[in-house]
Amino acid sequence: MKMLGRKRLPRWVTLVALTVFTAVTGAGVAHALQVTDERGVTVTFAQPPQRIVSLLPSLTETVCALGQCQRLVGVDRYSDFPLSVRSLPQVGGGLDPNIEAIVALKPDVVLMATSSRVGDRLQSLGIKVVALEPMSHADVKRVLQTLGQLLEVPDAQQVWRVIDAGVLAAAQSLPASVKQTRVYFEVNSAPYAAGAASFIGETLTRLGARNIVPGHLGPFPKLNPEFVVRANPDVIMVGDRNYAGMDGRPGWSGMRAIRERRVCVFSAAQSDALVRPGPRMAEGARIMAQCLQEMAGRTP
Structure with a gap:
C-alpha cells in the first residue's frame, strides 16, 4: 500500500490561521483590560481609556500624580489641584453631577466615589464607570494600583x-515631647471627626499622636459634641471653614485645647491637602506635624 505524505500548507494559509488565532486568544498586541473596582464590579476595556471624567478630587489628583493629567476631559466642581485641572469642564458635584454634561464629553470612563448615586444611570447610557473611594492608607495604595493598571x-x-517616605520623614521631624498628644481633628462642623480608622487618623498615629476618636466608631463618625468635651483633647485641628463659633459650643470653652489656645486652624488650601486621601498625604502629614510642634511650644 502506498503511503501518502502530508502536503505542506501554503505560507499564506499559515499566516491567516495565525492571525485568526491571535485575534481570538489575544496573543498579539491588542488585549482586553480588566479592573475590579470597590463595588466588586469588574469593568472591561478594549484599550486603556484616553478620555476620563473624574468626580472625586482625590481621584483627579491620583490620575495626575501618575502622569496622566492629559487624559482628563472633565472633573467635579471641587477638583482644583493641580492647577491645570482648573481649566477643565466642570460637571457638577461628585454625588449629583450633571449627567448631560458628562455624556457630552464622551468619556471612555468615569471615575467616581462608591457613595455616588449616578453609577447605574451612567452605565445605562453606555458609559463605563469605575468606583473608588479611599478611606485609609491601604485604600490609597490599592487605588494607585488599580488606576495604574x-x-x-x-x-x-x-x-x-x-507618599510613605514623606509621612515617615514628617514623623521623624518631631521631638519626643509631642508624642502621645491627644488630638481632635474635625472635618466638618456637624461635627464630623477624623477617627483613628481614617487615613487622617492613621497619619496622626504615625506621627505619634493619640486620636480621641477610637477606630471602632468608623473613619469619619458624626459625634455628639459632648463626646469631645468629655475627651478634653490637648490639641484641636480644624479648617477655617468650620472653626467659626467653635468656642461658643456648649461646654467647649472650658476644654483645655480652647482655653490654652491649642487650636490649629488650617487654611482652605491646607485643608484640601489634609482631607483628600491621595498623593498629597505626605504634605498633610507635614502640616499636622508642624501643628503638633507649634502647640507643644505654646504656653497657656
Whole structure:
C-alpha cells in the first residue's frame, strides 16, 4: 500500500490561521483590560481609556500624580489641584453631577466615589464607570494600583513609596515631647471627626499622636459634641471653614485645647491637602506635624 505524505500548507494559509488565532486568544498586541473596582464590579476595556471624567478630587489628583493629567476631559466642581485641572469642564458635584454634561464629553470612563448615586444611570447610557473611594492608607495604595493598571502606568506604586517616605520623614521631624498628644481633628462642623480608622487618623498615629476618636466608631463618625468635651483633647485641628463659633459650643470653652489656645486652624488650601486621601498625604502629614510642634511650644 502506498503511503501518502502530508502536503505542506501554503505560507499564506499559515499566516491567516495565525492571525485568526491571535485575534481570538489575544496573543498579539491588542488585549482586553480588566479592573475590579470597590463595588466588586469588574469593568472591561478594549484599550486603556484616553478620555476620563473624574468626580472625586482625590481621584483627579491620583490620575495626575501618575502622569496622566492629559487624559482628563472633565472633573467635579471641587477638583482644583493641580492647577491645570482648573481649566477643565466642570460637571457638577461628585454625588449629583450633571449627567448631560458628562455624556457630552464622551468619556471612555468615569471615575467616581462608591457613595455616588449616578453609577447605574451612567452605565445605562453606555458609559463605563469605575468606583473608588479611599478611606485609609491601604485604600490609597490599592487605588494607585488599580488606576495604574487601568491607565497602564508602569510601577504606579512608586507614587505610594514617595507618599510613605514623606509621612515617615514628617514623623521623624518631631521631638519626643509631642508624642502621645491627644488630638481632635474635625472635618466638618456637624461635627464630623477624623477617627483613628481614617487615613487622617492613621497619619496622626504615625506621627505619634493619640486620636480621641477610637477606630471602632468608623473613619469619619458624626459625634455628639459632648463626646469631645468629655475627651478634653490637648490639641484641636480644624479648617477655617468650620472653626467659626467653635468656642461658643456648649461646654467647649472650658476644654483645655480652647482655653490654652491649642487650636490649629488650617487654611482652605491646607485643608484640601489634609482631607483628600491621595498623593498629597505626605504634605498633610507635614502640616499636622508642624501643628503638633507649634502647640507643644505654646504656653497657656
